[in-house]
Amino acid sequence: MPVTASDPAAPSPAPRRLRWTVRLRLTLLYGALFLVSGAALLIITYVLVATRDPQIIRKTTPGPAPWLPHDTDRLPDVGGEQRKAMLKQLLTQSGIALALMSAVSVALGWLMAGRALRPVRTMADKARRISERNLHERLAVGGPDDELKDLGDTFDGLLGRLDTAFTTQRRFVANASHELRTPLTLQRAMIEVALADPAANAESLRTVCERLLATGERQEHLIAALLTLARSQRGLQRREDTDLAAIAEAVLAEQAAQVRIDLSLAPAPTVGDPRLLESLVTNLVDNAVRHNVPGGWARVCTGVRDGRPVLRVTNSGPVIPHERVEALFQPFQRFETRAGSPDGHGLGMSIVAAVAEAHSAPVTARPGAEGGLDITVTFGPAARALEGAGGE
Known part of the structure; x- marks a missing residue:
């Protein structure tokens, strides 16, 4: 629409300021x-x-000349x-x-x-075109091995880590959706079958309800595991002086004795979130008991090694290849044997890894000599806890 006299004057563009590039x-x-x-x-x-x-x-020649001054x-x-x-x-x-x-x-x-500065402009142009949809692309800065190439290689490393994180997150969401949708589909199928049966009686409906309750309990465990994993990945929200031996003893007191459990609980004072540490110990012990063999054993040890509190859990069980151990710490990863898929959601070891990472505690896992796993979690030295233990 053309501008008339009654229309307000269009604002004049602001003068372009000199950019100190x-x-x-x-x-x-x-x-x-x-x-x-x-x-x-x-x-x-x-x-x-x-x-x-x-x-x-x-x-001049020796002697004064008559046409020049004496000096x-x-x-x-x-x-x-x-x-x-x-x-x-x-x-x-x-x-x-x-x-x-x-x-x-x-x-x-x-x-x-x-x-x-031409490589910098090239990197800036490529970086503007990279988003979450094409994180696989890299700057790939060429030229001599100088500071600018180091900057480009560092940025490429950052993009690689982001690509891995995004891929892991997408895989986690897809697996979580599948794990949550499967019980719902099963529940819906059981209800539809029960309703479609004209000869259904109270006993058959009771059986269906019991199966629905079991499926719902499985969903509750899965949701609780997902929440624990999310809370662990968020990091530490509280820090308290605690003892790994006391936490392990409390967890084992509630553990059903399905296999023989040997204990060697020496004081292991550390600082961390007691709830997350309890979740770590619970999942380690549950993994050692669940993925075992009939008549097997599990061993839980705590103590201080080289001034650092240590938790070690070993168990018998099926032989696990060394190359498969690292994958078990990823969400929804299960080790399948010839007997079929094991129980669980595949979140226990990923929760262990997340809790250990939140406490800056490296996890060392290797196949056991008699099958199963040998897992060691080494925590950082807790100065306050160690001083308190030494003062008693």
Whole structure:
């Protein structure tokens, strides 16, 4: 619509401010350095020429000449005015040359700064095009092995870690959705079958309800595990002095004795979140008991090794290949044997890894000598807890 007299005047565009880019600053720096060095050279040259002895030494024959003054060793500089004019001309011409070369140095500095910063512009353009949909792309900075290439390689490493994190998150969401949808589908199928059966009686409906309750309990365990995993990945929200031995003893008191459990619980004071540490011990013990063999055993040890509290859980069980151990700490990863898929949701060991990472405690896992796993969690030294234990 055309603008009329009654329409408010369109706001005038704001004047574009000068952007002090790195290229502009480098150019001004190059020009200023050349100007200062050129001016210093001009001053030194002028001082050397101006302080030169203006007297002319003349060698004459022995004896005074009748046409010269008696003092013939040193004659006054009769060209003083000419010398001053030459110095002035030298200063003027040198100043003009310095100004011209300063302008040339600024232009060359602008070109060279742009050439030096070209990889930065290339990296910036590529980085703008990278999003969560194409994290697989890399900057791939070429050229000499200098600071700019190090910057590009560092950014490529960051993109690689982000790509891995996004891929893991998508896989986790897909697996969680599948794990949550499967019980719901099963419940719906059982209800539809029960309702479609015209001969259904109270006993059959009771059986269906019991199966629904079992499926619902499985969902509750899965949701509780997901919440625990999320809370563990969020990091520590509280820190308290605690003892791994006391936590392990409390967890084992509630554990059903399905296998033989050997205990070696020495004091292991540390600082952390007691609820998360309890979840870590519970999942380790549950994994050792659940994934075992008939008549098997499990061993839980706590103590201090090299000044660091340590929790170690070993168990018998099926033989696990060494290359499969690391994958067990990923969400929804289960080790399947010939007897079929084991129970559980595949979240126990991922919860252990998340809790250990929140406490900055490295986890070492390797196949056991008699099958199963040998897992060691080494916590950081707790100065306050150790001092308190030593003072008792």
